[in-house]
Amino acid sequence: MTAPREARQGSMLALVKAAPGPGLELREVPRPQMGINDVLIRVHKTGICGTDLHIESWDAWAARTIVPPLVVGHEFVGDVVEVGSNVNDFRPGDLVSGEGHVVCGRCRHCLAGRRHLCANTIGLGVGRDGAFAELIALPMANVWHHWPGIDEEVAAIFDPFGNAVHTALAFPVLGEDVLVSGAGPIGLMATAVVRHAGARLVVVSEPNPLRREIAARMGATVVIDPRERDLKDVQRELGMVEGFDVALEMSGSPAALRLAIANMAHGGGIAILGIPTQEISLDVNEIVFKMLTLRGIYGREMYETWYKMTVMLQSGLDITPAITHRFSFREYRAAFAAARTGGAGKVILDWTA
Numbered sequence: 001m002t003a004p005r006e007a008r009q010g011s012m013l014a015l016v017k018a019a020p021g022p023g024l025e026l027r028e029v030p031r032p033q034m035g036i037n038d039v040l041i042r043v044h045k046t047g048i049c050g051t052d053l054h055i056e057s058w059d060a061w062a063a064r065t066i067v068p069p070l071v072v073g074h075e076f077v078g079d080v081v082e083v084g085s086n087v088n089d090f091r092p093g094d095l096v097s098g099e100g101h102v103v104c105g106r107c108r109h110c111l112a113g114r115r116h117l118c119a120n121t122i123g124l125g126v127g128r129d130g131a132f133a134e135l136i137a138l139p140m141a142n143v144w145h146h147w148p149g150i151d152e153e154v155a156a157i158f159d160p161f162g163n164a165v166h167t168a169l170a171f172p173v174l175g176e177d178v179l180v181s182g183a184g185p186i187g188l189m190a191t192a193v194v195r196h197a198g199a200r201l202v203v204v205s206e207p208n209p210l211r212r213e214i215a216a217r218m219g220a221t222v223v224i225d226p227r228e229r230d231l232k233d234v235q236r237e238l239g240m241v242e243g244f245d246v247a248l249e250m251s252g253s254p255a256a257l258r259l260a261i262a263n264m265a266h267g268g269g270i271a272i273l274g275i276p277t278q279e280i281s282l283d284v285n286e287i288v289f290k291m292l293t294l295r296g297i298y299g300r301e302m303y304e305t306w307y308k309m310t311v312m313l314q315s316g317l318d319i320t321p322a323i324t325h326r327f328s329f330r331e332y333r334a335a336f337a338a339a340r341t342g343g344a345g346k347v348i349l350d351w352t353a
Contacts, residue, residue, distance in 0.1 A: 014071045014133035015332055022058045026332060029071065032129065032137035039090050039143045040082040041098070041136050045156035046329075047075035048339040048347045050184075051126065056336055065126065073132030074100035074124040077146070077155035078351075087140045095150075097158045098131070099142045099306070100124040101299050115302040116166075132329070134351060144303065147310050153323055153348055157185075158309060160346070161319060162300030163273060164189035165309050170295050171246045171269035174198035179231070179244040180220070181260055182251025182274055183211040185346040188218050188322040190248050195219030196317045199246075201238055205231070205256065208342040217321050226256070231263045244268060254280040261286055269293040322346050328353035 011028045018025045034040055055062045055072050080094040090096065103110050103118035110118050124130045124138075146155050154161070168190040178199045180191050183206035195202055196219070204215040205226045212223040222234055235243065243265035249257050252274030260270055261282065272294060287294065300306065313319075324345035327335035332349065339347040 012134040036084040071129035073130040076131035168193040170271035176245035181256040187250035
């Protein structure tokens with residue numbers, strides 16, 4: 001039996017990658033150390049990300065990236081417990097989330113206010129202890145104070161929601177025809193964002209039937225299984241004249257990226273968030289002669305994306321259908337199993353249960 005939270009003065013419970021190899025352990029670890037610029041946060045809820053699945057399974061990426069022991073996780077919401085002596089903008093009780101990319105603050109991009117481009121970024125739950133814990137300490141520059149009325153489960157997934165917004169708004173979508181390749185949790189949220197931002201037609205390509213059903217509820221005009229329907233036929237059915245103006249590649253699939261390029265209108269833009277596990281050969285002639293722009297997306301713009309997320313939610317955007325499963329943190333094995341299947345959208349861990 002684990003002691004209650006209030007009884008553990010110098011320690012806390014956390015999900016830890018304790019050693020190289022598959023699996024995670026729920027164990028007691030020391031409370032985070034506080035610096036003068038830090039904010040200590042009591043975690044309420046966390047979201048399971050694809051990165052966490054890579055770490056839990058200990059695939060090739062995790063084996064060359066992660067140095068155990070490490071507290072994992074980077075998507076969270078909680079309330080402020082304590083602040084460092086230099087912190088003036090946060091107070092105990094504030095509801096907050098955190099930007100998962102801790103940047104250097106000194107490079108050319110950081111000094112120019114382009115912190116999302118910092119080459120020295122350290123990832124929360126990857127390069128430093130993360131959020132799958134009862135407490136987390138973050139620099140005050142990485143803490144986002146939630147505005148009133150934001151749903152706590154939605155607040156817990158502001159990190160991947162930010163990925164969706166950053167990708168979806170990489171190119172203007174007002175009045176445009178948009179292709180979304182891959183309806184995982186971020187692709188689902190991106191579908192809702194482009195619809196909210198005024199896209200004319202939104203076509204979602206996704207092989208998983210549950211995720212196709214959720215995509216339809218989140219604003220897709222047409223949802224297809226790419227193994228069964230050709231995008232050219234979809235264009236004809238919708239009365240499209242030339243091709244898609246914007247494509248969001250969320251899957252990491254080589255075939256999906258090549259299909260997007262083949263179905264783009266001249267001058268179109270492709271925002272690429274999906275990370276492939278292999279090299280992808282592309283027809284550069286098609287990119288050149290169509291004058292396409294391919295843009296890689298990583299993380300969020302700090303903190304313009306966070307602002308956009310908040311105001312879109314306040315103006316009626318609903319991303320809650322993307323959240324399909326909820327577990328106590330003590331049921332983390334079942335939660336990770338659900339997140340690994342095709343039968344789930346976003347999976348939430350409750351650290352108060």
